[in-house]
Amino acid sequence: MTGANKGIGFETAKQLAEQGFTVLLGARDETRGNEAKAKLKKENLDVRFLHLDVDEPETHEAARKFIEENFGKLDVLVNNAAIAVDEFKSGTLVPTSQTPLDIYRRTFETNFFNLIALTQTLLPLVKKSEAGRIVNLSSALGSLTLHSDSASPFYGFKVPAYNISKTALNAFTVHLAYELKDTPVKVNAAHPGYVSTDMNDNQGPMAVKDGAKTSVQLATLSDNGFTGKFVHLGEELPW
Ligand SMILES: NC(=O)c1ccc[n+]([C@@H]2O[C@H](COP(=O)([O-])OP(=O)(O)OC[C@H]3O[C@@H](n4cnc5c(N)ncnc54)[C@H](OP(=O)(O)O)[C@@H]3O)[C@@H](O)[C@H]2O)c1
Numbered sequence: 397m398t399g400a401n402k403g404i405g406f407e408t409a410k411q412l413a414e415q416g417f418t419v420l421l422g423a424r425d426e427t428r429g430n431e432a433k434a435k436l437k438k439e440n441l442d443v444r445f446l447h448l449d450v451d452e453p454e455t456h457e458a459a460r461k462f463i464e465e466n467f468g469k470l471d472v473l474v475n476n477a478a479i480a481v482d483e484f485k486s487g488t489l490v491p492t493s494q495t496p497l498d499i500y501r502r503t504f505e506t507n508f509f510n511l512i513a514l515t516q517t518l519l520p521l522v523k524k525s526e527a528g529r530i531v532n533l534s535s536a537l538g539s540l541t542l543h544s545d546s547a548s549p550f551y552g553f554k555v556p557a558y559n560i561s562k563t564a565l566n567a568f569t570v571h572l573a574y575e576l577k578d579t580p581v582k583v584n585a586a587h588p589g590y591v592s593t594d595m596n597d598n599q600g601p602m603a604v605k606d607g608a609k610t611s612v613q614l615a616t617l618s619d620n621g622f623t624g625k626f627v628h629l630g631e632e633l634p635w
Pocket residue numbers: 398399400401402403404405423424425428448449450451475476477478479506533534535536587588589590591592593594595596600
């Protein structure tokens with residue numbers, strides 16, 4: 397799991413470990429990662445720290461090697477890490493037409509391109525699992541259907557680079573699910589909810605305990621579960 401040192405990722409690591417998974421808690425910062433691991437270890441959970449910086453391809457390869465040598469397969473990949481670096485001016489979000497290209501590029505590097513790179517590196521190990529699951533942390537803010545519906549509560553939340561990176565991630569989810577549809581691997585996108593974390597200055601009304609539920613559900617789908625869907629707490633969302 398990526399970005400598991402805090403927020404929704406940390407809680408997802410906790411809940412999966414509570415279900416008996418051996419969790420590889422991925423974090424880009426070794427200190428923050430080890431501190432998070434220590435918290436879960438105190439609860440007697442089977443959690444190990446894995447140095448994983450989505451933007452550093454050498455950590456992808458080191459992770460692949462570590463997992464292959466120690467486990468021979470990867471049952472679940474949770475692509476949880478993401479950034480939201482859209483700019484504000486005078487307290488208002490910079491609109492789509494004025495958002496600097498650099499912001500789009502930085503956001504896409506982490507939330508899209510490098511997520512794909514990590515997934516491609518680890519996919520051979522996911523395929524070795526009898527029940528491989530890939531969970532991509534998207535957002536309802538990535539839904540084109542909701543964004544073009546003036547009656548939707550998400551209609552006015554135009555956070556350009558972040559939202560569009562999640563739209564692209566949704567498309568990647570659909571394409572990868574199609575490629576793997578005749579294998580046991582299930583690939584789905586999660587909207588966790590509007591969850592109180594550092595990403596939104598803890599403004600979200602939902603607690604991380606509930607925010608992790610969708611990721612956990614998609615990580616633990618049964619063999620006859622769905623693939624290629626966009627889900628929030630068991631409900632399907634429009635792309
Ligand atoms: N919170 C919400 O309301 C909400 C709503 C919809 C979707 N989501 C999605 O849910 C996921 C988790 O978000 P969150 O709210 O828990 O955010 P968060 O508290 O800001 O946590 C983000 C995590 O991603 C990590 N990260 C960022 N860049 C990374 C990189 N290059 N390599 C590895 N890790 C990296 C962060 O590590 P550091 O601690 O080192 O920065 C942190 O662990 C994200 O994909 C987000 O887009 C959140």
